[in-house]
Amino acid sequence: MKDKKADIFQSGKELFLTKGFKDTNISDIAKNAGIGVGTFYNYYSSKEKLFVEIYTKENEQLKKAIMESLDLNQDPVSIVKKIVERNIDAIHANPILKEWYNPDFFRKLEKIYHKESGESNDSLPNIYKELFKKWKMEGRIREDIDDELLLAFFDSLVYIDTHKEEIGIQHFPQIILYLAEFIIKGVTDFQK
Structure with missing residues (x-):
């Protein structure tokens, strides 16, 4: 079973490191984690x-x-x-x-x-x-x-x-x- 929260965390970390906070958006994080934007919100409110x-x-x-x-x-x-x-x-x-x-x-x-x-x-x-x-x-x-x-x-x-x-x-x-x-x-x- 895939740990979606860990995937989101890792995806966010990669994107924040390369693009910075301002230029990273939730859809980029979700796409990079292989999930939908709605799934992101199941784990993080923002x-x-x-x-x-x-x-x-x-x-x-x-x-x-x-x-x-x-x-x-x-x-x-x-x-x-x-x-x-x-x-x-x-x-x-x-x-x-x-x-x-x-x-x-x-x-x-x-x-x-x-x-x-x-x-x-x-x-x-x-x-x-x-x-x-x-x-x-x-x-x-x-x-x-x-x-x-x-x-x-x-x-x-x-x-x-x-x-x-x-x-x-x-x-x-x-x-x-x-x-x-x-x-x-x-x-x-x-x-x-």
């Missing part, structure tokens, strides 16, 4: 819902690969810089992940993403949360900054990245890398 499912899976795989590539015994500055560098490189190399930064689609994607999938264990905030918890227990990170504020520092990097045109595109991704470094140095600096 192209956006399919995209979010694909995006979530791609994002989880990226974060897992990043974490597996790290030496967690390194100092926090080195680890955070590597996480940010690898995340930026992967986002720019993967058209599906890059859609998160598409200003025409970002707000819609963000709403659906948080409603449908919430935060997975492999999301960047959860990765940072676990690292901060570990580093606090080891005495490597300031105690006077609560966990929520620590995460907010790094969440702000995403918002800065989504406004890179206003700041000056010529400064990216260097500005994000430096800001991540400055933040982690600040939260690990006990000399204050």
Whole structure:
């Protein structure tokens, strides 16, 4: 028996990778999956819902690969810089992940993403949360900054990245890398 949902997922993934979100339509996805458009709607209520499912899976795989590539015994500055560098490189190399930064689609994607999938264990905030918890227990990170504020520092990097045109595109991704470094140095600096 053929798994139609898996076929739709794979078809959507292929088309989103090659054509992008905007230029992919449901009839293309259905045709590529060998099904009718009506059958598509038996599994997904919209192209956006399919995209979010694909995006979530791609994002989880990226974060897992990043974490597996790290030496967690390194100092926090080195680890955070590597996480940010690898995340930026992967986002720019993967058209599906890059859609998160598409200003025409970002707000819609963000709403659906948080409603449908919430935060997975492999999301960047959860990765940072676990690292901060570990580093606090080891005495490597300031105690006077609560966990929520620590995460907010790094969440702000995403918002800065989504406004890179206003700041000056010529400064990216260097500005994000430096800001991540400055933040982690600040939260690990006990000399204050």
